[in-house]
Amino acid sequence: MAGEHRLLLHNAQQLVLICTKGEKYLLQAGMQNLAVLDNASVVIGKDGCVKAVGHADAIRRQFSEASFEKIIDCSGKCILPGLVDAHTHPVWAGDRVHEFAMKLAGASYMDIHQAGGGIHFTVEHTQKASEEELFNTFRHRLLRMLRAGTTLVECKSGYGLNLETELKMLRVIEQARQLLDSNISSTYCGAHSVPKGKNATEATDDIINNHLPKLKELNLNGEIHVNNIDVFCEKGVFDLNCTRRILQAGKEIGLQINFHGDELHPMKSAELGAELGAQAISHLEEISDEGIAAMASAKCAAVLLPTTAYMLRLKQPQARKMLKEGVIVALGSDFNPNAYCYSMPMVMHLACVNMKMSMNEALAAATINAAYALGRSHMHGSIENGKQGDLIIINSSRYVLKLLFKT
Ligand code: NIG
Ligand code: FE
Incomplete structure (x- = not known):
């Protein structure tokens, strides 16, 4: 016909x-x-x-x-x-170019964070920005990603921290999901940082008692479609106990667990994620041998982020060891104001040069395995x-x- x-x-x-x-x-x-x-x-x-x-x-x-x-x-x-980008923070206002100069002069990521900059700086600007302004810059970023070959992208909230701004970010992501050509996996990352004026336990209680019930309601009535829950599990941010409580509560409302772990300090995040049935854990520069074994047997994907290790001069994630031990290795750009990279080809290139992955391994990590990290490999990631x-x-x-x- x-x-x-x-x-x-x-x-x-x-x-x-x-x-x-x-x-x-x-x-x-x-x-x-x-x-x-x-x-x-x-x-x-x-x-x-x-x-x-x-x-x-x-x-x-x-x-x-x-x-x-x-x-x-x-x-x-x-x-x-x-290509599939399994980890991005693409909705925000303000830029942090001034922090690049501070880093070049020797300040670490955590020095800047603890002095009230870093994520806090972006939160301040994102809270003030209108939904329209956030959507317009986000749209432009998604188009740049699409032009570099990314057709499915994970997008996090996490520069709101308060319920109002987190929901504003999730609505912006939802709008893009409906209007633009890119496929999106949406992640609630309200535990990206401890908001000023609260401690980690208070922030954890607020997320569990106020944020997650609202998300559940909006997901159920179809106003937004949030797929994953994320926490920045790190020394000086959310410890293992707070992380466990938040991820568990997110899982109970039907979200896939997909979080930041073992980046700057060994936290036993990999072991926790494997225990909770996480779909994926990102970063993992400081993963333990036990964590690698646990992720392999739990079929929990490792989302490695070569741009971050490069920008922050961290030790490289042990991609070769993870591959040898049977971990499902995926890649993400970690696009954010600190790692300003839209391009998965660039990420694959860095994974080859700095993490010693082969070209075919990098390609599989940026397609089928990245789709698996988002629970989407039944529809994406291969022809x-x-x-x-x-x-x-x-x-x-x-x-x-x-x-x-x-x-
Ligand atoms: O994955 N480590 C935590 N979150 C981001 C950075 C976010 C930011 O600095 O704005 C990351 O690298
Ligand atoms: Fe990140």
Whole structure:
């Protein structure tokens, strides 16, 4: 039937499926040997999902050209699944360029935070900003990410801290989810920092008694769609006990656990996350050997953030050891006022150079495994029949070339 299918991407020199047979994530061996087709085509149906993928000749035999609304000739080019960014803080006002100078002069991230800057500075500006202003800058950031190949992105609140501003941020994320082309996984991160004038226990009580019941109500009536709960589990921020209480309460209202842990100090965050059934934990520069083992057996994804380790001159996360021990390794940009990077290709590049991941491992970590970290790998992260047709076409005849060497 004429125009029965939305799109045919034809004759790609290489098409990187990432994985096959419905796998939800890839461990080291699968990451090293990604499924790649030469001279391939992919068909996208009217519903926006992949209808068929295979060798160009086979697709040509199966479908008549007239059945497509649109055909794109991909000769000499490569097709990959859209990239997935598993960790960002993209809604905020104010900039922190002045802090870069302080860091270059020797101040640490925590020195600045404890002096009332860092997250506190961004909170002050975000609280004052209008919803419209936040949406406009957020929209621009999402478009920049999309242009760099990111089609599914995790977006956190966390620069409000008070209920009113946290909800304002979550509404802005919801608006983008409805109006823009990017796919979004929305995260409530009200425990990103202890608000001025409260201690960590008071802030924890406020989140559990006031924030989470409101989120539950708004999620149920469909005003917002929050998917994950996050806490900054760190010395001088939320300790292990407060973190446990908040994550547990979030889980009870149906949110996936996905939090910041073991970044600047060893906190036993990995062990806690594994125990609570976390979907993912981010950072993990200071993870213990026991934490690595616990995450591997709990199938809890490690979201590694090479931009942060680079910017803050932290020790690099032990990607090689995690891969060897069977942890599901994913990547995220950590886009925030402190790590201003929109580009997952740049993140993959840093993961290769600084964390010693192979190019195929970095690509799997930025697609299927990042989708797994968001609980979305049944629909995103690889090119397979029935999954969402989020694809990128790169103007290069070898799939790694442009993505990783020309950031
Ligand atoms: O993941 N570590 C905590 N949160 C962010 C930084 C947020 C900020 O400094 O504004 C991170 O790096
Ligand atoms: Fe972060």
